Amino acid sequence: MxxxxxxxxxxxxxxxxxxxxxxxxxxxxxxxxxxxxxxxxxxxxxxxxxxxxxxxxxxxxxxxxxxxxxxxxxxxxxxxxxxxxxxxxxxxxxxxxxxxxxxxxxxxxxxxxxxxxxxPGVQEELAVRFGNVRFSSRPIEIAGSEDLMEACFERGWTDGLPVVPPTRERVLRMLAGTTRSPEEVVGIVPPDLVACTVEKVAINAVMAGCKPEYMPVVLAALEAALTDEFGMHGILCTTMFAGPMVIVNGPITRAIGMNSGVNALGQGNRANATIGRALQLIIRNVGGGRPGELDRATLGTPGKYSFCFAEAEDSAWEPLSVERGFAKGRSTVTLFAGEGVQGIVDQKSRTPESLARSFALCLRAVDHPKLAMAGDAVLVVSPEHSRVFIEAGWSKARLREELERLLQLPGEEMVVGAGGIAEGLPLSMAASTVPKFRPGGLIIVRAGGTAGLFSAVIAGWAASGPVGSTPVTKEIAV
CATH class of the missing domain: 3.40.30.10 (Glutaredoxin)
Known part of the structure; x- marks a missing residue:
């Protein structure tokens, strides 16, 4: 000029x-x-x-x-x-x-x-062309005759669904969603133990279809996934069904338009769908966790595409973030090694005692009715079911106490051979009373539409032993 x-x-x-x-x-x-x-x-x-x-x-x-x-x-x-x-x-x-x-x-x-x-789009294009913008990730040149989406498929960057091609302009726009430096290393991603920078997170967030304002949630979810407690490497290796499930709490859920209501665990909400997907793509594309290679799940679960939702915080119940030690009004992500969704249908219980018994009976089926302390669980209570407890003055903590009492199981029903079933606990535990879940292994959240007396159980993976996963909560830096 x-x-x-x-x-x-x-x-x-x-x-x-x-x-x-x-x-x-x-x-x-x-x-x-x-x-x-x-x-x-x-x-x-x-x-x-x-x-x-x-x-x-x-x-x-x-x-x-x-x-x-x-x-x-x-x-x-x-x-x-x-x-x-x-x-x-x-x-x-x-x-x-x-x-x-x-x-x-x-x-x-x-x-x-x-x-x-x-x-729209011009500012980032100009910054790439004329600004002092530098990317540390290796550029991939795509021939003009190539279809960009097909090129992503052919290079193995997708989860089986189309991804958004991560052009430099789109990545730059995504990076504007966080104040963190693009060169900052968020952590080491298994299984290949590759350093993942904020820039790499942005690339995969673009491919997942995220908006820039979702970046703080994706970054916090990744940080939680890379903790030793969560055990992402083990979740990838296991032949079980588990994958990372993201539960989001706090003001950010409203700010970015997350769904905690109708169809909260299903499709249709961009933030829910793409935040969970971005985390999965990072594990795949940065860490090398691809199905059929190190990911050895026998059956897998559709949640391995994306499993992310917000907790509904419009009731007297304490949100999960507060239960896990964070101040009210702070935004957090909780990562849980979740399996599929097991529905609970109880349309007749009108007392908390009756409904708690229904929940306990369904929770007993986690992993197997004759197994105990082998996995955590998340109980997702719908607004109509939660109203039964709230109107009776039951807090989340009161419901959890009742469920833990109901899930103290007689060892004689749980051991190998009982009921004509070979699966079960060792015979030495026949005279014991066995808790279904380890201490703190049952998480309760409130979500879903206001119509329908339905709740759900989401089983967790291997909560005990050296190869297990423990839920992890991280605060979202916004």
């Missing part, structure tokens, strides 16, 4: 009514000998006749000058900007040009228009 060392720079576009209004003034300034350079964003013939008019077709000049509104007038002295004004304001133009009679016949004030540099 041709930037003067002294004088005025005006940036305009012909389609802007205010730019058309001030066009005669540019001729007046040029004829009076005012040092003047004009950049026009959309036309080669605006201010024709002025000595230094440039068609800013690539928008490089507008980008480097930081133009957000047209017309913009900038005064330079010794190569440095000393003053600028926007739109048409007679007093400002008279001051910046030093001409007290300028535009005396024009209206006193007219707002300008938005710069073409701010049109």
């Amino acid at each position: 041709n930037q003067p060392t002294d004088g005025l720079v005006v940036v305009a576009k012909r389609e802007c009514p205010t730019c058309a209004l001030v066009e005669p003034l540019l001729h007046e300034l040029a004829q009076a000998g005012q040092p003047l350079t004009v950049y026009v964003q959309d036309s080669a013939d605006y201010a024709a006749g002025c000595p230094a008019v440039f068609y800013d077709e690539t928008l490089e000049a507008s980008y480097r000058l930081g133009i957000e509104v047209v017309p913009t007038v900038i005064r330079f002295e010794n190569g440095q900007e000393v003053e600028r004004c926007y739109g048409w304001h007679r007093e400002d133009w008279q001051k910046i040009t030093g001409r007290s009679e300028l535009g005396k016949d024009l209206p006193a004030l007219r707002p300008g228009c938005g710069s073409k540099t701010l049109e």
